[in-house]
Amino acid sequence: MAVYTDITDEELAELLADFDLGAPLAFKGIAEGVENSNFLLETEAGRFILTVYEKRVRAEDLPFFLDLMRWLAEHGYPCATPMADRAGRILKTVRGKPCALIAFLPGLSVRRPSAAHCREAGEGLARLHLAAEGFPLSRPNDLGQAAWAPMFATLRRDAEALKPGLAAQIETDLSRIAAAWPKGLPEGIVHADFFPDNVFFQAGKFAAAIDFYFACTDALAYDIAVALNAWCFEPDGSFNITSARAMLAGYETRRPLSAAERAALPVLAHGAAMRFFLTRLHDWGATPAGALVRPKDPLEYERKLAVHRASPDLVLFGDLA
Amino acid sequence: MAVYTDITDEELAELLADFDLGAPLAFKGIAEGVENSNFLLETEAGRFILTVYEKRVRAEDLPFFLDLMRWLAEHGYPCATPMADRAGRILKTVRGKPCALIAFLPGLSVRRPSAAHCREAGEGLARLHLAAEGFPLSRPNDLGQAAWAPMFATLRRDAEALKPGLAAQIETDLSRIAAAWPKGLPEGIVHADFFPDNVFFQAGKFAAAIDFYFACTDALAYDIAVALNAWCFEPDGSFNITSARAMLAGYETRRPLSAAERAALPVLAHGAAMRFFLTRLHDWGATPAGALVRPKDPLEYERKLAVHRASPDLVLFGDLA
Numbered sequence: 160m161a162v163y164t165d166i167t168d169e170e171l172a173e174l175l176a177d178f179d180l181g182a183p184l185a186f187k188g189i190a191e192g193v194e195n196s197n198f199l200l201e202t203e204a205g206r207f208i209l210t211v212y213e214k215r216v217r218a219e220d221l222p223f224f225l226d227l228m229r230w231l232a233e234h235g236y237p238c239a240t241p242m243a244d245r246a247g248r249i250l251k252t253v254r255g256k257p258c259a260l261i262a263f264l265p266g267l268s269v270r271r272p273s274a275a276h277c278r279e280a281g282e283g284l285a286r287l288h289l290a291a292e293g294f295p296l297s298r299p300n301d302l303g304q305a306a307w308a309p310m311f312a313t314l315r316r317d318a319e320a321l322k323p324g325l326a327a328q329i330e331t332d333l334s335r336i337a338a339a340w341p342k343g344l345p346e347g348i349v350h351a352d353f354f355p356d357n358v359f360f361q362a363g364k365f366a367a368a369i370d371f372y373f374a375c376t377d378a379l380a381y382d383i384a385v386a387l388n389a390w391c392f393e394p395d396g397s398f399n400i401t402s403a404r405a406m407l408a409g410y411e412t413r414r415p416l417s418a419a420e421r422a423a424l425p426v427l428a429h430g431a432a433m434r435f436f437l438t439r440l441h442d443w444g445a446t447p448a449g450a451l452v453r454p455k456d457p458l459e460y461e462r463k464l465a466v467h468r469a470s471p472d473l474v475l476f477g478d479l480a
Numbered sequence: 481m482a483v484y485t486d487i488t489d490e491e492l493a494e495l496l497a498d499f500d501l502g503a504p505l506a507f508k509g510i511a512e513g514v515e516n517s518n519f520l521l522e523t524e525a526g527r528f529i530l531t532v533y534e535k536r537v538r539a540e541d542l543p544f545f546l547d548l549m550r551w552l553a554e555h556g557y558p559c560a561t562p563m564a565d566r567a568g569r570i571l572k573t574v575r576g577k578p579c580a581l582i583a584f585l586p587g588l589s590v591r592r593p594s595a596a597h598c599r600e601a602g603e604g605l606a607r608l609h610l611a612a613e614g615f616p617l618s619r620p621n622d623l624g625q626a627a628w629a630p631m632f633a634t635l636r637r638d639a640e641a642l643k644p645g646l647a648a649q650i651e652t653d654l655s656r657i658a659a660a661w662p663k664g665l666p667e668g669i670v671h672a673d674f675f676p677d678n679v680f681f682q683a684g685k686f687a688a689a690i691d692f693y694f695a696c697t698d699a700l701a702y703d704i705a706v707a708l709n710a711w712c713f714e715p716d717g718s719f720n721i722t723s724a725r726a727m728l729a730g731y732e733t734r735r736p737l738s739a740a741e742r743a744a745l746p747v748l749a750h751g752a753a754m755r756f757f758l759t760r761l762h763d764w765g766a767t768p769a770g771a772l773v774r775p776k777d778p779l780e781y782e783r784k785l786a787v788h789r790a791s792p793d794l795v796l797f798g799d800l801a
């Protein structure tokens with residue numbers, strides 16, 4: 160949950176004066192997204208999310224994210240559409256911070272996804288990859304594989320504090336991931352944070368994806384690896400093969416994987432677990448006492464790393480097939 | 481802001497199964513209310529607030545609060561109506577905690593109320609007092625004048641930590657308030673927390689009041705005193721006489737004050753400042769490091785206490801008339 164920026168009624172009125180959306184009728188801070196402040200805004204014209212971008216999102220990346228959302232919406236993908244003001248501007252400012260008004264999307268995210276949800280999510284992810292084809296902008300993945308070893312160099316002490324002996328283990332993982340990291344897989348726009356929180360369902364069917372603020376250019380199969388980690392582990396830490404198979408099957412209804420992509424999934428999943436472990440470890444150490452946001456537990460991803468380390472063929476289902 | 485309780489999609493579905501409100505379409509935690517967890521819920525039947533009552537609200541008081549809200553709504557007062565399930569029950573349970581589904585009310589609260597807003601709010605408060613007439617239940621004000629000295633006995637050290645010398649000053653205030661506290665004023669149901677956060681406007685007009693979880697039986701003029709403190713101080717700590725006059729004038733369009741009520745306003749306002757100073761001081765000391773909720777600053781009300789202490793006739797406008 161996160162509401163970092165407080166918007167007054169006067170500031171809201173000033174922002175809305177640039178749009179043709181009528182007068183505000185209701186305005187509430189909502190607990191959605193960890194990186195930004197989000198507000199539910201109802202005006203005479205409809206319902207919107209006002210997202211205020213906090214310092215973690217680089218202002219120079221915002222045009223990429225907002226143009227991508229607009230591109231996807233215009234190419235039939237169910238995602239929230241940023242609203243343009245009378246001068247055609249999407250990226251606005253409130254209280255000195257960048258912000259955007261985004262059309263409200265109904266839908267519910269699921270807390271404990273079933274295999275059926277995973278199938279729907281896989282299909283939704285493939286649709287995203289296809290809808291983004293031809294999008295003219297690109298953004299390197301600054302949290303991609305090349306970034307992990309340098310990131311970890313600054314976090315060794317935090318890892319040891321979390322669990323003695325962990326730093327050496329992570330270094331072994333990093334070497335193994337670097338040695339096996341695939342090259343030449345099909346690339347495109349990836350969501351890069353396709354977690355259950357960011358996917359809406361309606362009546363059990365995939366309805367929409369939100370929160371494109373990690374989207375970037377990378378191997379499409381890496382996006383699947385992120386999603387396998389996020390959707391297919393049980394609360395007890397075990398990997399749910401049925402859910403993983405369902406997710407891949409759902410994905411392949413829209414975009415079949417190449418043999419190279421499928422073969423790369425184990426190391427991609429190991430790497431994707433590393434990426435979330437490292438950022439959570441960073442946030443864990445960096446959060447001051449008394450902060451409004453409780454950081455996510457890095458140990459959840461440390462356990463996923465351990466699963467991939469112990470069973471490198473797991474996501475190929477080789478050891479169970 | 482506050483979202484203490486996490487509700488899963490399964491828990492929500494189980495709760496909704498008792499109601500005739502159709503399937504859930506959207507569900508978001510909202511940053512509203514400090515005492516409870518609140519969620520915006522959209523179903524096929526409309527929009528609702530799901531309030532989950534956290535431990536600060538006594539479960540045995542909930543029927544009073546919910547029946548009062550229903551009474552007020554049925555007597556023409558614009559406040560959120562609790563929804564009954566198929567068995568006629570308003571008070572429900574989710575994740576082992578009491579909860580209620582309340583119809584969504586549009587409206588915006590104002591951050592920095594103008595004198596015109598204060599006039600509207602005063603009228604809205606008088607309407608509340610009149611609409612509650614005849615409500616058959618009662619609840620003593622457990623944060624009323626009799627409670628302040630015993631509360632402060634446990635908070636002396638926190639007061640000194642906040643500002644050296646403050647404890648003795650507060651004890652002098654408590655004696656002065658106790659000696660002058662009025663008896664025999666007209667009593668009834670008071671909101672007891674009629675702050676700008678809890679009042680909605682539409683197009684500059686009073687639209688609704690929310691958050692009745694401090695409502696109780698007390699002198700009606702005490703409610704005005706709480707509101708004068710909450711609405712009529714400037715950010716620099718000065719008392720805005722124009723706003724206070726507007727609030728009283730608005731109130732008196734619906735319910736004229738007796739001479740005794742008007743004469744009691746200064747000590748009631750001094751006491752009302754004491755009540756919020758004491759609970760904020762308590763919360764300030766009691767909040768653990770790392771808590772999700774930043775407590776409100778007790779010094780804001782310490783400054784209001786100082787204003788009433790220095791100018792006992794201020795809210796009578798005697799020193800400026």
